[in-house]
Amino acid sequence: MVTEAPVAPDAPRTEEPRPGHRVAGGLLDPRQLWKSLPEALRKLDPRVLWRNPVMFVTEVGALLTTVFTIPHPSVFGWLITAWLWLTVIFANLAEAVAESRGRAQAATLRLTRRQTVARRLVGWAEGAPPSAIREEEIPADRLRRGDVVAVDAGHLIPGDGDVVDGVASVDESAITGESAPVIRESGGDRCAVTGGTRVLSDRIVVRITQEPGESFIDRMITLVEGAKRQKTPNELALNLLLVALTIIFLFATVTLQPMAIFSKGVMAAAPDTLAITSSGIAGVVLVSLLVCLIPTTIGALLSAIGIAGMDRMVQRNVLAMSGRAVEAAGDVHTLLLDKTGTITFGNRQADAFIPVGGTRESDLARAALLSSLADRTPEGRSILDLARKRVGPDAGAEADGVWVPFSAVTRMSGVDLPGRVLRKGAAASVSSWVRDNGGSVPPELAAVVEEVSSSGGTPLVVAEQTRVLGVVRLKDVVKPGLRERFDEMRRMGIRTVMITGDNPVTAKAIADEAGVDDFLAEATPEDKLALIKKEQEGGRLVAMTGDGTNDAPALAQADVGVAMNTGTSAAKEAGNMVDLDSDPTKIVEIVEIGKQLLITRGALTTFSIANDIAKYFAILPAMFGPIYPGLQRLNIMGLHSPLSAILSAVIFNAVVIVALIPLALRGVRYRPSSASTLLARNLWVYGLGGVVVPFVAIKLIDLVVQFIPGI
Known part of the structure; x- marks a missing residue:
């Protein structure tokens, strides 16, 4: 056990690894391949490989050719056997490389999981006297859900939990990679802390929310390593299709030998044919045919594609709890986006004082300043900044009164000064307060409030007991570039909906500026839940972001x-x-990663099935051409001999797996477009390419292997 010594908050810190760390080298770095090779060989164990039925059949085929070749050795037999074993190893290598990238990321995460000493508070309860609380030091791995610990400046937080007392600056660079400290405090939506992060200032009390081994970092390590990766529904469906195709081709291949026996009279006229001989070479050829017919390419790369999708999420600092979540992101139809912090920057800024009822702007600015002196919100600080530009930097320094904090009930805040009472807040609330005090509301106030709201701003009315002084306009700034991103979503067929607590007029103005398709104004947690259920009842998948307890449902x-x-x-x-x-706009990237995963899987499936066509033209004429001379017309590639044709097809079948590993790990480049456009592009590039590339490659391989003696 290592005890972390306290360090000064401003002490120099070493660079912590971040979860988005990439493995050095390219996607096919020889060092990475070499490191992954032992794992690929371990995956030859049939107890492991049976989970991939296509490659399991290929391994059985390689074993059979080995058995056939030992009693009847030949150059052709041994070459086919070697390349079939390499086909299985290459398939295992694709998965091993993907997993090794995850293990490299997990290694950087383990560096953040340090064993610390936790200061557990026994008897702690909110409001409990200090004499009733006993502090004890225990190893962090003995903490249980519900335990309460104290963490001072300079110490590591011993486990995941929620701040229940205090406020502190926390360094989360070990988790997020972001060097700027963040504020964590009790009683709000920013109370969650992660084990392994460091408190830089003050003291907080944390209630642990995870059992040992279930912490945030533990879950990240498990997921990026892929140790417990479950296949998604689409993967299971595709696996079922691949199994069905394998069974069909298996039956087709098994029936060839009886057909050959039936054609024995024809064979006598062509005694040198490969197709049906009593030697072991016939079995080798049949196995070669089966392996080339079944979809080995996508069968070899399917698992690597799924692991790489999770890997791309982690590289963007997103922890997906399952591959199913990543896959669902690619099928999303409706995107729900919270306005504050997602579409806008979140901190509304005061940008104008609008006096009413004959009030001078300087008097309104001074009143707004006085009523905001105790307002520590970003909006309150922006009012102070703007007011001091109008009336001088020293304004309000002499103020001494009773501060009235903002209340959700009154929807106002302000100050009671000697001889002067000021309030600032929502238009309806301040107007009612003025009338209750015997004052009147200027008729032009409603028009000013309406104009500010319709332009996307937020009006705050400032009043002095019996009269309204004017309006402070707060502007919610829309993040740049969002309209273009929402246009991309629209081209993908995704509907964007902004959710906000603002009134409908303000919500519409911001929605129009941002370019979203629809909005939900004055939204409550129940309204959000109802909207999601309504969308799902129409058969649409929904994505949304949130950070508060009220967002949990x-x-x-x-x-x-x-x-x-x-x-x-x-x-x-x-x-x-x-x-x-904690960037709400990242949901757009998450959707893109999900779509890239689905497109990559579809593209490689199309390529895998399409390139079987070329292998048919290579092997079938070679096998049956000597028996049925008419089939020689199908040897359109002009391959040297039946032996070289079969060997070239088997070699291509193995090599293409290695060639496609970078594409499986990196993913097919995604361009926002409609489903029909994506399908057309997929068919042209990977369908047509899956037919043309093997023809060219098999012919080139044939030009080389024809010089091998005995072929």
Whole structure:
């Protein structure tokens, strides 16, 4: 056990590894291939390989050719046997390389999982006297869900949990890679902390929310290593198709030998034919035919494609709880986006003082300043900044009164000064307050409030007991570039919906500026949940982001629920993805990664099935041409001999797996477009390419192997 010594908050820190670390070298770095080779050889164990039926049949075929060749040795037999074994090894290598990239990322995560000493507080309860609380030091791995620990500045947080007391600056660079510290505090949506991060200032009390071995980092390590990766429904369906094709071709191949026996009289006229001889070479040829007919290419790469999809999520600092979540992201039809922090920057800024009722702008600015002195929100600080530009930097320094904090009930805040009472807040609330005090509301106030709201701003009315002074306009700034991204979503067939608590007028103005398809104004948690269920009842998949406890039901209901790492534990438990960077706009990237996964799988499946056509033209004429001379017309590639044709097809069948590993790991390049456009591109590039490339490659291989003695 290692005890972490306290360090000063401003002490220099070494660079922590981040989960998005990429493995050095290219996608087919020889060092990476060499390191993955032992794992590929271990996967030859039939108890492991049977989970991939296509490659299991290939391994059985390689074993059979070995048995056939030993009693009847020949150059052709041994070459076919060697290349069939290489086909299985290359398939295992694709999966091993994908897993090794995950293990490299997991290694960087393990560096953050340090054994620390936890200061557990026994008897802690909110409001409990210090004399009732006993502190004890225990190893962090003995902490259980519900334990309460104290963490001072300079110490590592011993486990995942929620801050229940205090506020502190926390360094989360070991998890997110972001060097800037973040604020974690009790009683809000930014209370969640992660084990292995460091408190830089102050002291917090944390309630542990995970059992040992189930921490955030533990789950990340498990997922990026792929040790418990479950196949997604689409993978299972594709596997079922591949198994069905394999069975069909297996029966077709098995029936060839009886057909040959039936054609014995014809064979006598062609005694040198390969197709049916009593020697072991006939078995070798039949196995070669079977392996070339079954979809070995996609069967070899299918697992690597799924692992690489998870890997791309981790590289973007997104933790997907399952491959199913990544796959669902690619099929999303409706994208729900919270306005604040996603579509807008979140911090509304004061940009104008609009006086009413004959009030001077300087008087309105001074009143707004005084009523905002105790307002520590970003909006309050922006009002102070703007007001001091109008009335001077020292304004309000002499103020001494009773501060009235903002209340969700009154929807106002302000200050009671000697001889002067000021309030600032929602138009309806401040107007009612003025009338209750015997004052009147200027008729032009409603028009000003309406104009500010319709332009996408937020109006705050400032009043002095019996009269309204004017309006402070807060502007919610839309993030740049979002309209273009939403246009991309629209081209993908994805409908975007903005969710906000603003009134419908303000919501519409921001929705129009951002370019979303629809909006839900004055939304409550129940409204969000109802909208998701309505979309799903229409057969659509829904994705959304959230960070608060009130978002948990909607995150759980959504097909893709992305919780922010800064959010509450309830939100992170409810969602099936966690964004370590807490960037709500990243959901757009998540959807793109999901679509890239589906497109990659579809493209390689198309290529795999298409390139079988070329192998048919290589092997079938070679096998049956001497028996049925008319089939020689199908030897359109002009291959040297039946032996060279079969060997060339088998070699291509093995080599193409290695050639496609980079594409499986990197993914097919995704361009936002409609489903019909994507399908057409897929058929032209990977369908036609899957036919043309093997013809060319098999012919080139044949030009080389014809010089091998005995072929």
